[in-house]
Structure formats: structure tokens, C-alpha cells
Amino acid sequence: MKAIITTRPLPVDDEESLVEVERSRPVAGGRDLLVRVAAVAINPVDTKVRASVADSDGVILGWDAAGVVEATGPEVTRFQPGDEVYYAGDITRPGSNAEYQLVDERIAARKPASLSFSDAAAYPLVSITAWEALYEGLGIDRLGSDGGKTILIIGGAGGVGSMAIQLARLAGLTVIATASREASRDWVLALGAHHAVDHRQPLPGQLAEIGFPEVDFIANFNNTDSYWEMMAGLIKPFGKIVGIVETAHPVDLGLLKAKSATFSWEFMFTRSKFQTPDMDAQGELLAEVSGLIDGGRIQSIVGERLEGISAVNLRKAHQRAESGALVGKLVLGGWE
Numbered sequence: 001m002k003a004i005i006t007t008r009p010l011p012v013d014d015e016e017s018l019v020e021v022e023r024s025r026p027v028a029g030g031r032d033l034l035v036r037v038a039a040v041a042i043n044p045v046d047t048k049v050r051a052s053v054a055d056s057d058g059v060i061l062g063w064d065a066a067g068v069v070e071a072t073g074p075e076v077t078r079f080q081p082g083d084e085v086y087y088a089g090d091i092t093r094p095g096s097n098a099e100y101q102l103v104d105e106r107i108a109a110r111k112p113a114s115l116s117f118s119d120a121a122a123y124p125l126v127s128i129t130a131w132e133a134l135y136e137g138l139g140i141d142r143l144g145s146d147g148g149k150t151i152l153i154i155g156g157a158g159g160v161g162s163m164a165i166q167l168a169r170l171a172g173l174t175v176i177a178t179a180s181r182e183a184s185r186d187w188v189l190a191l192g193a194h195h196a197v198d199h200r201q202p203l204p205g206q207l208a209e210i211g212f213p214e215v216d217f218i219a220n221f222n223n224t225d226s227y228w229e230m231m232a233g234l235i236k237p238f239g240k241i242v243g244i245v246e247t248a249h250p251v252d253l254g255l256l257k258a259k260s261a262t263f264s265w266e267f268m269f270t271r272s273k274f275q276t277p278d279m280d281a282q283g284e285l286l287a288e289v290s291g292l293i294d295g296g297r298i299q300s301i302v303g304e305r306l307e308g309i310s311a312v313n314l315r316k317a318h319q320r321a322e323s324g325a326l327v328g329k330l331v332l333g334g335w336e
């Protein structure tokens, strides 16, 4: 099978940074599905792993895919060959930038029937992250009992923010999303944010101006440490904050004490990495997201597309991701 690998940290304009090779097709064992990959999406994790990889055998990146089940392991009970699935996969295993990939059935779901493979590939990683961040980390009741409470979403037009805005709206929250450019501001408002504020300008004054000097929830999809003090100031007493980006510097947890505020981490690979007993929660939430998409309750989060999964196009996709100019997701469909 074709696979696109990276062997050592190189700038993306170097042709060696991502190269196409032939690999033997993996064989499904246990609870694995062997999936024929039809489309993939790019995430910051791809560029972060590419920047740190040192493996002469090469690493297959890619943690978003949609495709067709080709074969199943002997313990698989939920899928059969021919099923169309979507999933993010597992950071500890080879990724989706290959014609075939193995994925545990517990973290996969049937792809939204109303979407093409390319459109479906945009959703899994950011849906899992946003869902777990909001409905688990922040404990927001998705059935509506938190309706009317306020959430500040930092990094609203990114992949994760694009899903989080929509999931927060479904739960009935008032959504304030940050966006710094005209394109990203328009994007967050079109996805349902009630207000857009600019993260390149001080946020407290902007929030006070729109009538929300404090908020019940903060979902920070950008640097945790650089927003720490500001989040401690903006959160309401007993409020909740979730972060998804590793800290570069220590943060002062004490800043949250007087308000009895909570901070929690979200890492969407925790369940698969540690094979937690509830890892099938991710397959279940992806199945729910499929239903929401097919029911017209979640809008498209695709911002850009490239036709053909190839080393050349993946290098272009990494370049776009590194540029910081993307809104929503960039997807790549079909094999060249």
C-alpha cells in the first residue's frame, strides 16, 4: 500500500519532510478494523509530531480519517466489511496518511450518511476534543439545564473551536468566541457564536463592553499559560475552565482558589493511549455527532480542501496549518 511517512524534523518546504513509500498492508487482529482510507484531515498534532519525530523507519502521521471497512479482527462485533466509518485514531499507532489503517472499533463510528468522505474526515478529532472538553471537562449539560449560562471560547475559528461553538449552542449556552481576523470573525458568527471578541486585544474590556465581565465557563483552545491570569480574572466564582494545549511555563493554580474555580485538562488521546475501560465513549459520541450532522444540527466545518492524498498535497496541507491562516478544517480526499 501507499503510505506517506516522515523520518526526521524538517521544514515543510523540504521535499524530504513527507515522502511516499510502499508499505505492507496491515492485518486486522483483536478488535481492530482494517479501513481503506478515502479521506483525511490535517490537525496541529500532525505538524507537532512532524517537528519532533526521529525514527529512521518513518512515522505515518494523520489523526482524522473517513473510509470503508475492508476487514475486521476476530473480536469485532460492531462493524463489518463495507461499512463506511470515520474516526481520529490513536496517537500511539500509525496514522491515516496511508491507503489502509488499523483502528480499534471502540473509537470509530459510522460516518454521517449525508456527507462525502472528505467532508466527514473533518470532524472526528475536533468533535471528540470539543465534546469531551465541554460535556465532560466543563460538565456542561448537553440536555439544556445549563441553558443561558455563558461560555468564552478562546480560538473560536480553529478546528476545535468550530465544533465547540456548535456544541455549546446545542446545550443552550450564550457563546462568546474569540477571533482576530475578518475571515475568522465571520466564521465564528456564522457557526452560531452570539458575540465575537478579538484575542489580539485585551479581552476583559471587550467582554465588559458586551455585558459579560465574568463568564460561567471558559474553553481555551490556545496557549494555556499565556491566558492563565486573564482566565482567572474572567471566570465567575465556582466557574470552570478547560484547557487543551500543553503549558510551556508553570501556571499559578492558586489564582483560582478564592473563586473556588476548577481547571481541567482535555486530551483526546487519553482514552486510546491508556485503553481506559470507557474508551468506547468516543465511538458513541462520534455516532451521536453523525446523527446531529445528518439531522442538520451541525454545520460544515470544512474551510479548505485539497484533491488527492499525496506527499505533495500533505506538504501543502502542513504548510497551510503552520501558516495560521486556516479557518475551520482542511481536508484531503482520494488517492492520486
Ligand SMILES: NC(=O)c1ccc[n+]([C@@H]2O[C@H](COP(=O)([O-])OP(=O)(O)OC[C@H]3O[C@@H](n4cnc5c(N)ncnc54)[C@H](OP(=O)(O)O)[C@@H]3O)[C@@H](O)[C@H]2O)c1
Residues within 6 Å of the ligand: 043, 044, 045, 048, 125, 126, 129, 154, 155, 156, 157, 158, 159, 160, 161, 178, 179, 180, 181, 184, 185, 199, 221, 222, 223, 243, 244, 245, 266, 267, 268, 269, 321, 324, 325, 326, 327, 328
Ligand atoms: N488536547 C487535545 O486533545 C487537543 C486536541 C486538538 C487540538 N489540540 C491543540 O489545540 C490547539 C488548537 O487546535 P485546533 O485544531 O483548533 O487548531 P487550529 O485549527 O490550527 O486553530 C487555528 C485558530 O487559532 C486561532 N488563534 C491563533 N492565535 C491565537 C491566539 N493567540 N489566541 C487565540 N486564538 C488564536 C486562530 O484564530 P484567528 O485566525 O482568529 O487569529 C485560528 O482560527 C492546537 O495547539 C492543538 O495542537 C489539543
